[in-house]
Amino acid sequence: MKTTVFKDKHEEMGAKMVPFAGxxxxxxxxxxxxxxxxxxxxxxxxxxxxxxxxxxxxxxxxDLVQRVSSNDIAVLSEGKVQYTCFPNDQGGIVDDFLVYHxxxxxxxxxxNASNIEKDWNWLQKQNKDIGAELRNASDDxxxxxxxxxxxxxxxxxxxxxxxxxxxxxxxxxxxFAGVKDVLLSTTGYTGAGGCEIYFPNExxxxxxxxxxxxxxxxxxxxxxxxxxxxxxxEMGFCLYGNDINDTTSPIEAGLxxxxxFTEGNNFVNRENLEKQKSEGVEKKLIGFEMLDKGIARQHxxxxxxxxxxxxxxxxxxxxxxxxxxxxxxxxxxEFAKSGTxxxxxxxxxxxxxKVVKRPFYTA
Numbered sequence: 001m002k003t004t005v006f007k008d009k010h011e012e013m014g015a016k017m018v019p020f021a022g023x024x025x026x027x028x029x030x031x032x033x034x035x036x037x038x039x040x041x042x043x044x045x046x047x048x049x050x051x052x053x054x055x056x057x058x059x060x061x062x063d064l065v066q067r068v069s070s071n072d073i074a075v076l077s078e079g080k081v082q083y084t085c086f087p088n089d090q091g092g093i094v095d096d097f098l099v100y101h102x103x104x105x106x107x108x109x110x111x112n113a114s115n116i117e118k119d120w121n122w123l124q125k126q127n128k129d130i131g132a133e134l135r136n137a138s139d140d141x142x143x144x145x146x147x148x149x150x151x152x153x154x155x156x157x158x159x160x161x162x163x164x165x166x167x168x169x170x171x172x173x174x175x176f177a178g179v180k181d182v183l184l185s186t187t188g189y190t191g192a193g194g195c196e197i198y199f200p201n202e203x204x205x206x207x208x209x210x211x212x213x214x215x216x217x218x219x220x221x222x223x224x225x226x227x228x229x230x231x232x233x234e235m236g237f238c239l240y241g242n243d244i245n246d247t248t249s250p251i252e253a254g255l256x257x258x259x260x261f262t263e264g265n266n267f268v269n270r271e272n273l274e275k276q277k278s279e280g281v282e283k284k285l286i287g288f289e290m291l292d293k294g295i296a297r298q299h300x301x302x303x304x305x306x307x308x309x310x311x312x313x314x315x316x317x318x319x320x321x322x323x324x325x326x327x328x329x330x331x332x333x334e335f336a337k338s339g340t341x342x343x344x345x346x347x348x349x350x351x352x353x354k355v356v357k358r359p360f361y362t363a
Contacts, residue, residue, distance in 0.1 A: 004049035005142050005204035013222050020225060021113035023050040028224035035227035036320040039192050040363075043148030044223035045211055052116035052138040053198070054109045054123065062104045064132035068123060069099060070250055070267055072260035076101035081169045081187055084258050085250055086122060087269045091276075092246040093253070094122050096238060098187055100171055108183075112240045126268065142204040144197045144211060147223075147231075151194030152186075154215040159184075163195065177210035179203045189228065191235035191359065230317050233326065236287050236358025242298055243285060243314040243328055251276040252330065253285045254358075283311065284336040287358040290325035294344065294351040301345040302329050310335050313344060319360060326360045327353075 002023045010017065015026035026047060028035060038044045056065055065073050071084035080101050086094035095115040100108035111119045116138050123134055146155055152164045161174040163184060171185035176197065183198040199207055212220060229239070238244045238253060250259045251273055261274050290296065296316030304310050316327030327344070335342055338357050343350035 002050070004047055005201045006047045006049065006208055009205065009208055010047065010222065015222070015224065021050055023113060025050060026222070026224045028226045029222050032224075032226045032230060033320045035221070035223045036230050038219075038221050039148045039190055039223060039227065039231055040321055041148070042219050043146060043151040043154055043194065043215055044221050044227075045208075045215070046145040046147065046223050046225075046228055047143075048145045048196070048228075049142040049201075049204070050113035051143055052111040052113060052119065052136070053141045053143075054111060054116075054120065055135040055137055056107045056109060056123075056132050057135070058105055058131075058133035060130050060132040061107055064123070064127050064130045065099060065107050065109070066265060067130065067267060068126050070255075070259040070273070071099070072262045072265045073099055073101065073107075074262075074265070078102060079170050079172065081171055081185055082258075083169070083187070085244070085255060086119065087250065087259075087267060087273060088122075088246060089269050090246070091249045091269060091272055093240075093244045093248060093250060094246065095119050096240055096244060096255075100183075100185070114241060140201060142199055142201050142207075144208065145189070145194065146197065146211060146215070146220075147188060147190045147194035148192045150215075150218040151192075154218050154220065155184075155195060155197075155211070157214040158210055166195075177207050177214075179207060182207070189237060190231035191237075191361065191363075192231065230320055233315055233317050233328070234319050234321055234359065234361035236328065236360060238285075238328075239315060248285070248330070249273060249276060249281070252281045252283055280333065282333060283330045284333050285314070285328060285330055286336050286355045287326065287328050287360060288342060288344075288353045289322075289356050289360070290327075290344065291341075291352040291354060293325075294346045294349075295325045296327035296329070296344045296346070296353070300329075302331055303343045303345055303350055304335065305341065305343065307343075307350060310342065321361050328358075331355075 311331035
């Protein structure tokens with residue numbers, strides 16, 4: 001079981017630690033609902049050092065990233081970040097990830113913790129005829145996500161570089177908490193605003209303590225992975241392994257907006273995905289809210305009014321912000337329209353729900 005550089009700090013602060021994606025991680029500190037509202041209303045800090053960081057460099061760096069990414073990285077410039085996915089050659093998704101554009105010869109790919117080895121192998125396979133330089137920096141890199149409406153204001157205390165007005169999906173390489181060449185970005189997985197901070201493991205504890213001190217005036221607290229999940233679900237963000245996987249296409253998952261069929265963007269399996277977009281798909285990922293008591297969980301059956309199977313739940317929770325049960329799942333396309341009544345089978349009972357647009361929560 002891997003640990004992050006912050007394990008001892010988490011335990012000192014009373015974290016409940018659990019195995020997650022091969023790591024020993026804090027699932028909660030004070031409690032999911034309290035931590036969720038902390039991030040929505042003020043700010044909190046997540047340890048997300050389990051995420052993977054893979055550098056793609058050299059004269060063929062652009063060619064490799066463009067080949068493996070469903071999005072069009074040709075539109076990126078220095079300082080910009082893009083959300084995208086690796087389509088596989090069977091119609092599914094290897095992983096979803098972030099691309100940081102440093103130059104046409106230097107990109108950082110931030111991938112999911114559970115897929116680091118799989119993604120690395122996929123990149124190696126696709127790179128055989130391209131020849132970009134690949135470097136897996138995952139084990140050497142720590143990452144904190146400081147999220148919430150007061151996050152950037154608090155973190156501004158730790159750098160002379162202006163960061164409070166950074167646009168969404170941008171980054172800067174700055175001196176932060178006295179450490180040079182820290183990568184600070186504004187992508188987020190909570191919908192509450194804030195930043196992500198990347199740095200070498202050896203300065204991890206120093207930066208974590210500085211972040212907690214800088215946020216003290218605003219009431220910063222450590223936040224666990226359970227609240228990260230409820231926050232992302234309220235925004236309708238996909239979680240790999242739940243809402244997307246090797247068998248779900250980006251078109252089915254509602255990720256057509258990161259699947260760009262632009263000229264010259266000849267990514268893996270483009271032809272089949274383009275066909276799906278033009279001809280339609282048999283199933284679609286939808287958001288739903290429960291109309292009666294009951295919380296939908298992953299793999300619960302979704303049925304129609306007559307009890308016929310029409311799909312399956314991929315994610316579900318009781319929304320701390322909305323005080324109602326929400327979820328996501330795949331259904332036959334004819335049931336995907338907003339407002340459609342569906343039923344979730346919970347312990348043998350069909351509980352009514354309705355399809356709703358995402359995000360579930362808006363500030």
